[in-house]
Amino acid sequence: MTDLEAHVTTKARSSGTTSTKAPVIARGGTTDLETHVAQKGRKELVKQVRSKINELGIKYIYYQFVSVTGRIVGKGIPADHWESIAERGFQLVYGSTANLYIDRHRAYIGYGPEASELVGIPDPETFVQLPWDKRVARVFCTCFRNREERTNPGGHLTSDCRGNLRLIHQEFQKKHKGLHLRHGCEPEMMWLKKGENGLPAGGFSKPNCYHIDQFESLRPVFMRVIEYATAMGLDMIQGDHEDAPGQLELNFMFDDCLRTADRLTTYRQICAQVAREFDLIACFMPKPFMGVSASGCHHNLSLWRGGEDEMNDLKNKPLPGMKDSFCYRKGGENTFLPLKGEQKPGPIGLNCIGGVIKHLGALTAIGSSTVNSYRRLWDTGFWAPVFADWGYQNRTCALRISAPGRFEYRSVDAAVNPYLMAAALLRAFDDGINNKYDPGEPEERNIYEAMSAGKKVKKLPLSLGDALNELEKDEIIKSAMPDEMYRVFMHYKRDEWERFMSTVTEWDLETYWDCLP
Template identity: 75%
Template sequence: MTSVLSQSETLTHLEAYVAQAERAELVKQVRAKIDELGIQYIYYQFISVTGRITGKGVPASHWESTAERGIQLVYGAMANLFLDRYGNYIGYGPEASELVAIPDPDTFCQLPWDKRVARVYCTCFRNREEPEAPGAYLTADCRGNLRRIHEQFQMEHNGLHLRHGTEPEMMWLKKGPDGKPNGGATQPYCYHIDQFEQLRPVVLRVIEYCNAMGLDMIQGDHEDAPGQLELNFMFDDALRTCDRLTTYRQICAQVAREFDLIACFMSKPFMGLSANGCHHNLSLWYGGDDTVNDLGLETLPGAEGVFRYRKGGENTFLPDPELSKTKPGPIGLQSIGGVIEHLGALTAIGCSTVNSYRRLWDTGLWAPVYADWGFQNRTCGLRVSAPGRFEYRAVDSMVNPYLMAAAIIKAFDDGIKRNLDPGEPEERNLYEAMEAGKQVKKLPMSLGDALQRLDEDEVIKSAMPGEMYRVYSWYKRDEWEKFLATTTEWDTEMYLSCLP
C-alpha cells in the first residue's frame, strides 16, 4: 500500500492508515477471497518485543468491520504480558489502555493445515480515546516501526532500499515420555543426505505449507547438530522477508505438532555442537518491480501481496568494475563500515537471549565473535558470501527479525552518511591473524554487556523509537537479571562439594 508518511496531518495516524486510497479495494478483494476459499475464522496477528506472534481470532463474517475498527488488546501484549522479577508487568501496567491493531489486507492468507482459517498481519496504534496522541502509531510495534524506518531511509536515499534473505536454522527434537526434549530426531552429520532423508516427510510438509503461504523455497540441508535443518526461501523486500520468517516459524511449529516432534528455535540447546544461527544476507537496491509468484498454485490462497517479490533494479553492493573486481561498490563498503561501527550494539538484537552467548563461547564452531569482514571468511563477523551481498553472522534463531532489519538499516544509513571505511578485507584465518598481532574488536560476550553497548549507541537505539527501546531494554535486562539471580545445575555441580 501507499506510504502513510504523506497522509494529511489533520487525521490521526490510525485514521490516515484506514483511509489510504487503495485500501478499500484491498478489503473488498479479501472479502472475495474469504468467500472463494470458504474461510470461517481469521487470526489477526502482530509481533511482540521478542518476536512472538500475538493477537486475536475473529469470525470471518466480521471482516469488513474489523478491517475498519481493528482489534483491541492491552498494551502489555507487546511484552508478552510478562512480569519482571519484581512482579511488575514489563512495559505497561494493568492501568494502561488498549492498543488498536488494524489488519493489513495484503498479508491475508489461508492456513494450509486448516483451510477454514486464515491469518492477517496488523499494524498497531494507540487507542483512539487516549488523552495524549490518540490514534498515533504505537511505537512498541516492531513491525510498524520497520515499515516506517525503511520508508524514511528510502526517502532520504533516493529510493535505495534493503532486500535481504535469512538462513533460519532450527532443530527437530524427539519428545520423551514427559513431553520434554529427548535428543535430536537425527544424528549430527552435516550435509548428510541420509539424515536429510530421515526427515524427508517433515521437510516436504514444511515446503508444502510454505509454498501455500507465499514462501518461495530455494534450498535446504541437514546441518551439523542433532535434527538440525536449514530450509531457505527467496530474499525480498525487508518487511516481506520478516513476515515470511515469522510465518516459517508458525509453519514449523504446526508441522512439529503433526509429527509429534518439537520444533526447537532455541539458539544453543546442545554444547559441543553447532548452534541455531540465522545469518542475514543483505543488499541495497535502487528500483525494481513487484511481481506475483504463484509458486505453481492453481489459485492463490491469499492476497496477491503475500506472493509478491521485488525483482530487478540496481544492486549497489555489486563490485564497481572501475574500482575493483571483487570489492562491493562504494555504498556496499560504506554499509559494511556502518555495521562494523555498530556491531556491539547490534549484537544485543541479533543475539538477544542469555542462551545466545553459549553459541559465541563454544569455541571451534565458527562463532562470529570479531568485528571484521572478508570474502568467504567464516572467521569474521561479516563476509561477502557472493557478489552483490554480504552475510551478517552475529545473529541467531531467536532473533526478532523486525528489530534486526530496522537496526541494520540504521547502521547502513550511518555508514553511508559518514562514508565509513571498513578497511581491507581479511583473507587470513582471523584467529591466526590476531595471534600474529592484528587488533580486532570483539563482540560483547554476554547479554548484559551487549545491552550496555546498545544503551551507549544512539544510532542503533534510534531503530527502537518512542517506547520501543524502553520496552525492549526492560524486558531484556530483566531476563539477564533473572539469569544472574538463578541457581542452576551448573552451580550445584561446581560448588556443592568444593569445601571443606
Template identity: 70%
Template sequence: MHQAFQDKHDGLSLRMGTEPEMMWLKKDENGKPNGGYSNPYCYHIDQFESLRPVYMKVMEYSRKMGLDMIQGDHEDAPGQLELNWMFDDVLRNADRLTTYRQICAQVAREFGIIACFMSKPFMGVSANGCHHNMSLWRGGEDKMRPTGNDPDNLPGLPHNYMYVSGGDNTFMPDGDDVQMPGKAGLAAIGGIVHHLRALTAVGSSTVNSYRRLWDTGFWAPVFADWGFQNRTTGLRVSAPGRFEYRSVDSMVNPYLMGSTILAAADDGIDNSLDPGEPEERNIYEAIQAGKQVKKLPMTLGEALEALAEDKVVQRGMPGEMYRLYHQYKHDEWERFNHTVTEWDVETYLDCLP
C-alpha cells in the same frame, strides 16, 4: 523505517534473505527434549532424507503461504535443518520468517516432535544461527510468484506472493576487484561494522545466545571484523552482491534486526564510514600477527551495555521501543544472574574450601 530510508537515499532499498537453522527434536514420555530426530551429520543425504516427511510438510504449508522455497540441507547438530526461501524486501522477509516459525510449530504438533529455534540447546555441536544476507538496491518492481499454487486462485492475500525483482544492486563490485562491494554498499557495510557491538544485542538477544559464541570451533563469529568468505569474522561477503551478517541466531526478532541494520547502514552512508580492509586471514592468525580486533560482546549484559551507548542503533527502535527492549532484556539478564543452575550445583555443592 524502511520507507524513511528509501525517501532519504533516493529510493535505495534493503533486500534481505535469512538462513534460519533449527532443530527437530524427539520427546520423552514427559514431553521433554530427547535428542534429535536425526543424527548430527552435516550435509548428510541420508539424515536429510530421514526428515523428509517433516520438511515436505513444512514446504507444502510454506508455499501455500507465499514462501518461495529454494533450498535446504541437514546441518551438523542433532535434527538440525536449514530451509531457505527467496530473498526479498526486508519487511516482507521478516513477515515470512515469522510465518515460517509458526508453520514449523504446527508441523511439530502434527508429528509429535519439537521444533526448536533456541540458539544453543546442546553444547559441543553447532548452534541455530540465522545469518542475514543483505544487499541495497535501486529500482526493481514487485512480481507475482505463485510458488506452485494456481495463480488464478491463490490462497491467502495476493500480497503474500509478491517478490521484488530487478533493479541495480549497489553491493555489486564497481571496480577492478571482483569481490569488493560498490561505493554505496561499502559505506553501508562500514556502518554495520562500526555498530556491530550494539547490533549484537539485537541479533543475539537471549542469555542462551552467548553459549553459541563461547562454544568455539563451530563457526560462530566472535570478532567485529569483515572479510571475503571468512567464517571467522562477524561479517563476510558471501558472494558478489551480498553481505552476510553472521552475529545473529534463530531467536532473533527479524523486524528489529532489519530496522537496526537500516539505522547502521544509514549512518555508514551519511558519514562515509570506512569498514577497513577486508580480513582474508583466519582472524586468530591475524591477531597473533599483531592485528588489533574488537571482540563482540560475550554476554547479554555486555551487549546491552554496548546498545545503551549507541544512539545510532537505538534509532532503529523508535518511540518507546528501545526503552521497552532495554527494560525487558535487562530484566531477563538480571533474572538469569539470580538463578542457581545445574552447573552451580555440580561445580560447588561438595566444595570444602
C-alpha cells in the same frame, strides 16, 4: 512494493502511554490510524479480501502482530466481521507487545494494568489461508494507540516492531533517493524428540552435516514444511541437514525487508504446526546442545534502487490469499555490486559494512538477544562469529562477502526478532552512508591467525548483559527502537539477564556443592 504506505508523522515518536500527567491534546487533524485506514487503494483491497473469504470458504481469521521477542500475538475473529475489523480494528492490551510478561519484581513489562488498549488494524495485502486448516486465514496487523488516549490518540504505537520497520524503511528510502533493503535469511533450527514429560529428549537425527541420509530421516517433516510454506507464499529454494542433532536449514527467496521478516515469522508458525502434527518439538533456541553447532539466522543483505514486484503463484490454484504474499521484488540496481574491474563491494556497500562494524556491539544485543545466544559464541570451533571484522569467504568474521552484490551478517541467531534486526541494520547503513565509513581492508586470513600475527581486532560482547550495555551507549541503534519500543525491549532483556544472574544452575551445584573454601 505493493504494501501500502503508512503515513509518517512526528507523532510516531510520541512519548509513553502510561504517564499520569498526560495532557489533553487537541483532536483536530487526522490521526495516524485514520490516515492508515484511508490509504489510497485500501478499500479495494478490503473488498478483494472479502472475495477471497467467499471463494476459499474462510470461516475464521487470525489477526496477528509480533511482540518484542518475535512471538506472534493477536486475536481470532469470525470472518463474518472482516469489513468492520478492517475499518475499526480490534483492541488488545498494550502489554501484549511485551508478551504480557511480568518481571522478577512482579511488575508488568512495558505497560501496567492501568494502561489503555492498542488498536490493531489489518493490512489486507497480507491475508492468506492456512494450509493445515483451510477454514482459517491469517492477516498481519499494524498497531496504533487507542483512539481515546489523551496524548497522541490514534498515533503509531512505537512498541509495534513491525510497524516501526515499515516507517524506518520508508524514511531510509526517502532520505537515500529510493535505496531500499532486500535481504534473505538462513533460518537454522532443530527438530527435537519429545519425551514422555513433553520436554526435549534429544535431536531427531544424528549431527552429520550435509548427510543426505540424515536429511532423508526428516523428509516427512521438511516436505510438510515446504508444502505449507509454498501455500503461504514462501518460494523455498534450498535446504540441508546441518551439524547438530535434528538441525535443518530450509531457505526461501530473498525480498524486500518487511516481506522477508513476515516470511520468517510465517516459517516459524509453520514449523510449530508441523511439530504438532509429528509430535516433535520445533526448536528455535540458539544453543540447546553444547559441543555441536548452534542455530544461526545469517542475514544476506543488499541495497537496491528500482525494480518491480513480480507475481510468483508457486503453482497455487486458486491463489489462497492476496497477491502481495506471493510477490517478490525483482530487478533494479544492486548498489553493493563491485565497480568494474574491482572485487570489493561498491562504495555504498563498503560504507554500509563500515557502519555495521562500527555498531556491532549494539547490534549484537538485537541479533543475539537471549542469555542462551552467548553459548553460541563461547563454544569454540563451530564457526560462530566472535570478532568485529569483515572478509570474503571468511566465516571467522562477523561479516563476510558471501557473493558479489551482497554481504552476510553472521552475528544473528535463530531467536532473532527479524523486524528489530532489519530496522537496526538500516540505521547502521544510514550512519555508514552519511559518514562514509571505511571498513578497512578485508581479512582473508583465519582471524585467529591474523591475531597471532599481531592484528588488533575487537571482540563482540560475550554476554547478554555486556551487549545491552553496548546498546545503551549507541544512540544510532537505539533510534531503531524509538520511544516505547526501546523502553519495553530494555526492560524485558534486562529482566532476562537479571533472572539468569540470580539463578542457581546445575553447573553451580556440580562445581561448588562440595567445595570447601
